[in-house]
Amino acid sequence: MSTTTYETAAPGRAFRIGLWAAQLVLAFVFVSAGLVKLLTPIPQLAAMMPWAGQHSETFVRFIGLVDLAGGIGILLPALTRILPRLTVLAALGCSVLQVFALVFHVSRGEAPVTPLNVVLLALSLFVLWGRNSKAPIAPRQF
Numbered sequence: 001m002s003t004t005t006y007e008t009a010a011p012g013r014a015f016r017i018g019l020w021a022a023q024l025v026l027a028f029v030f031v032s033a034g035l036v037k038l039l040t041p042i043p044q045l046a047a048m049m050p051w052a053g054q055h056s057e058t059f060v061r062f063i064g065l066v067d068l069a070g071g072i073g074i075l076l077p078a079l080t081r082i083l084p085r086l087t088v089l090a091a092l093g094c095s096v097l098q099v100f101a102l103v104f105h106v107s108r109g110e111a112p113v114t115p116l117n118v119v120l121l122a123l124s125l126f127v128l129w130g131r132n133s134k135a136p137i138a139p140r141q142f
Helices: 014-038 043-049 058-078 085-107 113-132
Strands: none
Touching: 014 043, 014 058, 014 085, 014 113, 043 058, 058 085, 058 113, 085 113
C-alpha cells in the first residue's frame, strides 16, 4: 500500500509582503480610530461621527478600546513573534467588528459610509486566512 502526500508550495515573497502590508494598514486604521474615539471629546466626535452623539459615552469609549486592541493585536504579536496566534484572533475580531459595523450603519441609513467597512473586512479576512493557514508566523523560541 502506498501513501501519497501533498505538499503545498511555501507562500511567495509577494504574498508575505502583502500580508504585512495589510497588517500595517489595519493596525494604522484601527489604532487611529481607537485613539480618536478614546481621546476626542464627545461633542467634537459627534460632529465627525453623528452616531457618537446618540449613544452613551461609555459605549463610544468601549468601541474605541476595541478598535485600539484590534489594531495592536493585528500587528504586535506577529511582529514580535510572541504569541503570534493572537494576530489570527485579532484578525477574527476585526472581521466580526466590521460585520457589526456594516449592520449598524446600514440599519441607521448610513450606507454611504460602509465602503471603508467593506475594505477593512476584506483586509481582516485576508490576514485571518493568510496568518492562520497560508503563512503562519512561528513563535519565538526562548
